[in-house]
Amino acid sequence: MSDLALIGMASALASGLCIAIGSIGSAIGEGRALAQALASLAQQPDEGNTITRILFVGMAMVESTAIYCFVVSMILLFANPFWNYLLSQVK
Amino acid sequence: MNITPDLTIFWQYGFIKVNETMVGTWIVMALLGVLAGWTGQRIARGKPASFWRSGLEVIVVFVREIIEDTTHHKVDAILVFAGSIFLFVATANILSVIPGYTAPTGSLSTTAALALCVFVAVPWFGISQVGIGNYLSNYLHPTWVMLPFNIIGELSRTLALAVRLFGNMMSGTMIGAILLLVIPLVFPVLMQLLGLLTGVIQAYIFAVLAIVYIASGMETQQSTSNPQPQTTPNTQTDNQELKHHL
Numbered sequence: 001m002s003d004l005a006l007i008g009m010a011s012a013l014a015s016g017l018c019i020a021i022g023s024i025g026s027a028i029g030e031g032r033a034l035a036q037a038l039a040s041l042a043q044q045p046d047e048g049n050t051i052t053r054i055l056f057v058g059m060a061m062v063e064s065t066a067i068y069c070f071v072v073s074m075i076l077l078f079a080n081p082f083w084n085y086l087l088s089q090v091k
Numbered sequence: 092m093n094i095t096p097d098l099t100i101f102w103q104y105g106f107i108k109v110n111e112t113m114v115g116t117w118i119v120m121a122l123l124g125v126l127a128g129w130t131g132q133r134i135a136r137g138k139p140a141s142f143w144r145s146g147l148e149v150i151v152v153f154v155r156e157i158i159e160d161t162t163h164h165k166v167d168a169i170l171v172f173a174g175s176i177f178l179f180v181a182t183a184n185i186l187s188v189i190p191g192y193t194a195p196t197g198s199l200s201t202t203a204a205l206a207l208c209v210f211v212a213v214p215w216f217g218i219s220q221v222g223i224g225n226y227l228s229n230y231l232h233p234t235w236v237m238l239p240f241n242i243i244g245e246l247s248r249t250l251a252l253a254v255r256l257f258g259n260m261m262s263g264t265m266i267g268a269i270l271l272l273v274i275p276l277v278f279p280v281l282m283q284l285l286g287l288l289t290g291v292i293q294a295y296i297f298a299v300l301a302i303v304y305i306a307s308g309m310e311t312q313q314s315t316s317n318p319q320p321q322t323t324p325n326t327q328t329d330n331q332e333l334k335h336h337l
Contacts, residue, residue, distance in 0.1 A: 050160070053299065060296040064251050067258035074265060078094045 004086060011080050015073035022069025029062045094261065096193045097200055115195035119183045150178065157299060162306040164220055169305055172212055176205060177298035184260065184290025188283060194290070197260035199253065206253035209301045210245075217308030225311045252300060259293045 037055040041048055093099060096111035103109070130143050154174045159165065180196055187194040195201045217226040230241045263286035270279045 053157070053160075056292065056296060057299050057303070060255060060293075060300070061251075064255040064258075067255055067262070070262055071254060071258045074094060074261070078265075 004090075007080075007082050007086055011076045011083065015076040018069050018073045018076070022072075023066045026062050026066035030059055033058055033062065094265070095198045095200075096195065097198050099193075111193055112195045112198040112200055115183065115186075115192060116201060118192070119179060119186065119195065122186075123178055123182060150174070154298065158302055161299075161302050162309060164309055166216065166220065169216060169302065172208075173298045173302050173305075176208070176301055177294055180205070180256065180297050181291055181294035184294055185287065187260075187264070187290065188287060193264055194260050196256055196290075196293075197264050199257045202253040202257040202260075205256070205297070206249045209252060209304060210249045212301070213245075213304050213308040216305045220309045221311050226308060229308065229310060248304065252297065256293055256297055259289055263289060 033055060037051055040051055044051075096115065099111040101109045101111060101114055126143065127147070130141070130147055133141060134144060151170070151174060154177060155170055158169050158173065162169070183194050183196045183201075186192055187197075214226060217229070230238050232241070263282075267279055267282055267286065270282055
């Protein structure tokens with residue numbers, strides 16, 4: 001197997017694994033946060049504004065972990081430094 | 092397919108490059124500047140309330156309410172800062188429905204600049220409100236052991252602020268482009284609608300987080316709420332604080 005094929009395969013595999021494993025935790029966390037927020041909204045509907053705001057901010061925090069994984073996988077797919085280096089060596 | 096609009100060069104003269112990010116930023120700046128100037132002129136001339144003026148008042152009141160809920164200081168400078176960030180990011184994200192326009196917030200340069208503004212604004216507001224001694228003692232807040240972790244937290248939250256907005260907006264444009272290659276019918280439009288929602292929520296989150304960070308920098312040791320009940324004179328204020336927070 002040539003170096004080019006190896007790097008391409010490794011990048012595709014790594015990006016897929018990265019987004020797959022990386023989104024599990026944040027999805028579970030956001031689901032739990034949403035469930036708790038709905039429960040507290042049912043208990044105290046007047047506090048809806050505060051609960052919603054804190055929910056959104058907290059969800060953004062949780063979301064950012066998945067976003068990091070997404071950014072890493074996008075870099076591996078579309079702006080791969082190893083791939084570019086190898087292409088520059090080949091030319 | 093470019094991962095960032097920085098690489099699309101519109102115009103080049105020697106080492107000066109005008110890329111798509113800059114053009115998008117200028118479009119948003121011009122739009123906001125003209126709109127705000129025109130509305131301000133109308134208010135100054137005492138014209139009756141117009142559609143734009145009412146819309147801007149809604150936004151100003153909305154941001155002001157968030158600030159009053161979060162901080163206990165009433166600082167209009169924070170309103171100017173956070174409101175500007177909210178308006179800029181929201182406008183840049185909403186304009187992305189126009190074909191041929193890519194949101195400048197989909198580039199790490201723009202988001203890093205905005206995050207650096209927040210990074211500088213936190214000590215600025217903190218020192219101007221509570222003095223330099225009180226502000227620096229926030230870093231030693233639970234114990235002095237936490238000092239390095241507080242500093243690392245300060246840096247990492249700035250990085251998170253930049254990467255969160257960049258990742259969200261970039262993912263929107265990338266998914267749209269990939270879907271156009273795969274299913275070029277109806278489905279990309281739905282994803283664009285979702286992208287609009289994401290964009291507005293991200294603008295809101297960016298502004299709220301900026302306000303939260305600034306508020307945490309403006310805290311003094313007396314006004315932080317302790318979970319353990321203390322028999323000190325400020326227990327009553329602590330309880331009020333706790334009620335305010337819960």
